Amino acid sequence: MDLTYSPEDRAFREKTRRWLDVNVPKDDAKTLDERKAWHRRLYEAGYVGMLWPKAYGGWEATPMQQAIVQDEMARAGAPPAINGLGIGFIGPTIIVHGTDWQKQRYLKTMLTAEEIWCQLYSEPNAGSDLASLTTRADDQGDHFRVNGQKIWTSSGPIADWGLLLARTDSKAPKHKGISCFLLNMRQPGVEVRPLKQITGSSLFSEVFMTDARAETRDLVGSLNQGWAIAQTTLGYERGANSLGRVTRYAIAFSQLVRATKELRRGGRPLLEDPVVRAKLGKIYAELEVQRYAALRVLSSLQKGESPGPASSITKLSYTEFEKRYFELALEILGPWGQLIAARDEFEEVDTSSGEPGTWATAFLWSRAGTIYSGSSEIQKNIIGERVLGLPKEVRADRLKA
Amino acid sequence: MDFAFSPDQQLLKNSARAFLDEHMTPAAVRLLWDDPRGESEATWKEMAQLGWLGLSLPEAYGGSALGMVESAILLEEMGRAACPGPYFPTVLAARAIEEAGSDAQKKRWLSPIATGDARATIAFLDADLDWRPDAIQTRAETTAGGWALSGRKQFVPWAHVASVLLVPAKTPDGLTLFLVDPGAAGLTLEPAQMMDPATRLASVTLEGTPVTGAAVLGKPGQAGPLLKALLSRGAVGAAAEMLGAARRCLDMAVGYAKVREQFGQPIGSFQAIRHKCAEMLLEVENSHAAVYYAAWALDAKAEDHDLAASVAKAYVGDAARRVCGEAIQVHGGIGFTWEYDLHLYVKRAKALEAMYGDADYHRELIVRRVAA
Numbered sequence: 138m139d140l141t142y143s144p145e146d147r148a149f150r151e152k153t154r155r156w157l158d159v160n161v162p163k164d165d166a167k168t169l170d171e172r173k174a175w176h177r178r179l180y181e182a183g184y185v186g187m188l189w190p191k192a193y194g195g196w197e198a199t200p201m202q203q204a205i206v207q208d209e210m211a212r213a214g215a216p217p218a219i220n221g222l223g224i225g226f227i228g229p230t231i232i233v234h235g236t237d238w239q240k241q242r243y244l245k246t247m248l249t250a251e252e253i254w255c256q257l258y259s260e261p262n263a264g265s266d267l268a269s270l271t272t273r274a275d276d277q278g279d280h281f282r283v284n285g286q287k288i289w290t291s292s293g294p295i296a297d298w299g300l301l302l303a304r305t306d307s308k309a310p311k312h313k314g315i316s317c318f319l320l321n322m323r324q325p326g327v328e329v330r331p332l333k334q335i336t337g338s339s340l341f342s343e344v345f346m347t348d349a350r351a352e353t354r355d356l357v358g359s360l361n362q363g364w365a366i367a368q369t370t371l372g373y374e375r376g377a378n379s380l381g382r383v384t385r386y387a388i389a390f391s392q393l394v395r396a397t398k399e400l401r402r403g404g405r406p407l408l409e410d411p412v413v414r415a416k417l418g419k420i421y422a423e424l425e426v427q428r429y430a431a432l433r434v435l436s437s438l439q440k441g442e443s444p445g446p447a448s449s450i451t452k453l454s455y456t457e458f459e460k461r462y463f464e465l466a467l468e469i470l471g472p473w474g475q476l477i478a479a480r481d482e483f484e485e486v487d488t489s490s491g492e493p494g495t496w497a498t499a500f501l502w503s504r505a506g507t508i509y510s511g512s513s514e515i516q517k518n519i520i521g522e523r524v525l526g527l528p529k530e531v532r533a534d535r536l537k538a
Numbered sequence: 539m540d541f542a543f544s545p546d547q548q549l550l551k552n553s554a555r556a557f558l559d560e561h562m563t564p565a566a567v568r569l570l571w572d573d574p575r576g577e578s579e580a581t582w583k584e585m586a587q588l589g590w591l592g593l594s595l596p597e598a599y600g601g602s603a604l605g606m607v608e609s610a611i612l613l614e615e616m617g618r619a620a621c622p623g624p625y626f627p628t629v630l631a632a633r634a635i636e637e638a639g640s641d642a643q644k645k646r647w648l649s650p651i652a653t654g655d656a657r658a659t660i661a662f663l664d665a666d667l668d669w670r671p672d673a674i675q676t677r678a679e680t681t682a683g684g685w686a687l688s689g690r691k692q693f694v695p696w697a698h699v700a701s702v703l704l705v706p707a708k709t710p711d712g713l714t715l716f717l718v719d720p721g722a723a724g725l726t727l728e729p730a731q732m733m734d735p736a737t738r739l740a741s742v743t744l745e746g747t748p749v750t751g752a753a754v755l756g757k758p759g760q761a762g763p764l765l766k767a768l769l770s771r772g773a774v775g776a777a778a779e780m781l782g783a784a785r786r787c788l789d790m791a792v793g794y795a796k797v798r799e800q801f802g803q804p805i806g807s808f809q810a811i812r813h814k815c816a817e818m819l820l821e822v823e824n825s826h827a828a829v830y831y832a833a834w835a836l837d838a839k840a841e842d843h844d845l846a847a848s849v850a851k852a853y854v855g856d857a858a859r860r861v862c863g864e865a866i867q868v869h870g871g872i873g874f875t876w877e878y879d880l881h882l883y884v885k886r887a888k889a890l891e892a893m894y895g896d897a898d899y900h901r902e903l904i905v906r907r908v909a910a
């Protein structure tokens with residue numbers, strides 16, 4: 138056991154820090170074009186697509202280096218890269234399951250964010266039970282005709298392409314009749330309607346597909362293998378944000394401490410109130426434990442170990458912590474914590490870093506993490522069944538299957 | 539960066555597990571619960587032979603000069619076995635003697651500790667329930683032959699078997715640590731009966747207890763920083779033991795949830811039970827990260843080692859309480875019986891929650907460090 142960073146990792150951190158010192162845009166990159174330009178600079182510096190193979194435009198860096206970059210970006214307050222779903226999940230899916238043509242056509246422009254991607258999985262009646270989706274793709278010989286509705290599609294309004302799960306065999310058992318496609322979002326048959334979130338901004342959307350075209354060459358993997366492909370999609374880029382996330386928590390914590398020195402109650406700063414101190418101590422202890430756990434995960438990723446279902450523990454741990462964190466922060470700050478700033482429309486948000494803004498935004502945003510990418514309840518099911526080996530629950534769909 | 543145990547550390551863990559599984563079965567623990575002395579001389583000697591007592595002592599005194607990570611590995615296993623005995627108080631006191639002692643004091647105590655011929659303990663707490671060294675009220679006054687100690691120490695671990703007590707007391711120079719013979723004049727021990735029968739604590743009353751000048755450990759007035767460092771170490775050690783006890787409770791709960799059937803199915807298939815188990819695992823894994831980060835930080839003298847010790851004690855204290863409590867819940871009625879072994883581990887963790895500063899105490903230390 139040795140938790141010191143290697144000399145190479147320390148040198149890499151230094152180099153990254155120096156690069157960011159010089160290059161982070163002075164005024165926030167706000168518009169999509171500004172964000173794309175910033176993304177491009179990050180990519181060219183080797184800070185995007187870090188774990189991707191060089192053959193597809195990536196950098197073949199280590200998980201630790203990737204985590205260090207995210208960490209330094211958080212420290213520097215740098216705007217995150219965009220196209221996170223594409224680069225984190227969809228691109229790797231194409232790398233593993235895609236055809237050579239698909240790789241040539243889509244990967245490079247995804248990395249450079251010239252084309253923005255979204256994930257077309259959830260439907261109004263297929264959320265946690267994703268396999269019950271009903272959007273259908275009917276084989277028309279040279280293409281598939283797509284009809285149905287997706288929902289909660291992050292980046293939908295700005296996306297050029299989407300990774301789509303649709304039913305291609307309605308008679309097969311529900312996990313066996315699903316296929317995976319790359320869908321052009323810029324076509325007459327695709328209509329995107331932004332949905333306003335509890336934070337007030339519209340980052341996700343509904344997507345209606347009416348006789349939309351999915352080209353046959355855009356089928357990923359074989360027909361009716363979509364479910365298996367979707368499962369691998371969920372396993373990429375683990376640990377990338379582990380350090381950066383904790384650094385953002387820590388930066389917020391120092392702001393919180395500053396606020397408790399300025400805000401007063403009963404003739405003294407909040408910081409002198411033992412109840413407030415106990416809450417601060419609790420937050421900080423948990424925050425540090427998140428950091429230690431992140432180091433543990435990174436050290437095993439670094440050795441090429443795959444966390445498998447145990448990564449559900451990590452996701453459950455930090456998303457639930459984040460809720461407790463911002464709940465406690467708002468308890469401490471009272472009405473001050475609920476001030477909300479009017480801000481510019483923000484087109485894309487990296488789910489791992491959330492929306493920038495006030496304590497109130499952070500508090501509201503913290504409710505998202507335990508819902509998306511497998512809710513906390515689903516994570517606990519996975520941990521119970523696949524990590525602890527507890528018996529599966531009796532479920533109506535399993536009785537039928 | 540490597541968070542995993544080295545092969546040697548893994549070997550130590552495996553051999554500790556094997557030894558304790560054989561010698562500290564629940565039945566063996568229960569025998570010691572009923573034993574007036576509360577520990578097994580034979581096991582103690584075997585632990586010495588395995589090198590556990592000298593684990594972190596210098597080689598010159600028969601030790602292996604290993605670090606806090608290795609100690610934490612052993613302590614986690616002892617917690618998992620709810621192993622009764624003065625192991626941790628003794629190695630903690632040995633650490634104090636090693637850090638501050640003269641050559642003569644080290645020779646006198648460290649070698650016998652390593653061979654299992656001596657036991658030691660530190661009397662941190664005074665009458666006030668306050669772990670801060672500044673709060674110590676016990677006093678030492680100079681006499682012709684040395685010093686006379688007066689005061690009342692509470693909840694001193696395993697004082698009744700100790701060959702030497704380490705007693706901090708206020709002197710005109712400041713806080714000073716004394717090596718005190720438990721048989722000295724004016725010293726009375728009063729054993730306390732605790733909820734965990736594997737935890738033996740006593741109050742120690744000192745009424746002008748005489749000690750010689752040679753009994754001062756380190757320089758007079760210099761004990762404050764040493765005690766703080768010992769408390770950090772104590773916090774990490776206690777957290778490691780709580781981790782072991784909590785993991786044992788989790789394992790028992792999961793095992794039970796797989797076999798106990800109600801309503802025609804194993805209770806582990808009910809989400810209310812399964813989700814509890816998942817939450818318990820999460821807290822146990824986070825506790826693992828907290829304990830071993832803190833242990834490593836102590837060994838590496840990392841800048842944040844005291845902070846990490848407080849984080850570990852605060853986090854694991856809360857986590858172990860919840861995990862052990864939920865383990866009882868998962869077991870239903872059987873978990874509430876004396877016959878069933880679960881309470882061995884529940885009580886072990888509970889006892890340690892209150893030692894070396896509880897979670898509230900350490901949260902306050904954390905705030906002092908990060909919100910100054």
Ligand SMILES: Cc1cc2nc3c(=O)[nH]c(=O)nc-3n(C[C@H](O)[C@H](O)[C@H](O)COP(=O)(O)OP(=O)(O)OC[C@H]3O[C@@H](n4cnc5c(N)ncnc54)[C@H](O)[C@@H]3O)c2cc1C
Pocket residue numbers: 255256257258259260261263264265266288289290291292341505508509510511512513514515518809
């Ligand atoms: C901010 C945000 C961004 C998102 N972005 C995308 C995106 O880009 N693309 C996309 O496809 N989807 C996206 N989603 C959708 C997300 O994946 C779903 O919301 C999620 O899968 C849950 O589905 P649901 O909303 O239908 O809730 P439901 O599945 O209806 O769940 C409702 C409640 O029931 C619980 N529940 C469900 N099943 C079980 C069970 N078996 N056991 C116990 N409890 C259960 C859930 O935990 C939850 O508490 C996003 C969601 C959010 C909040």
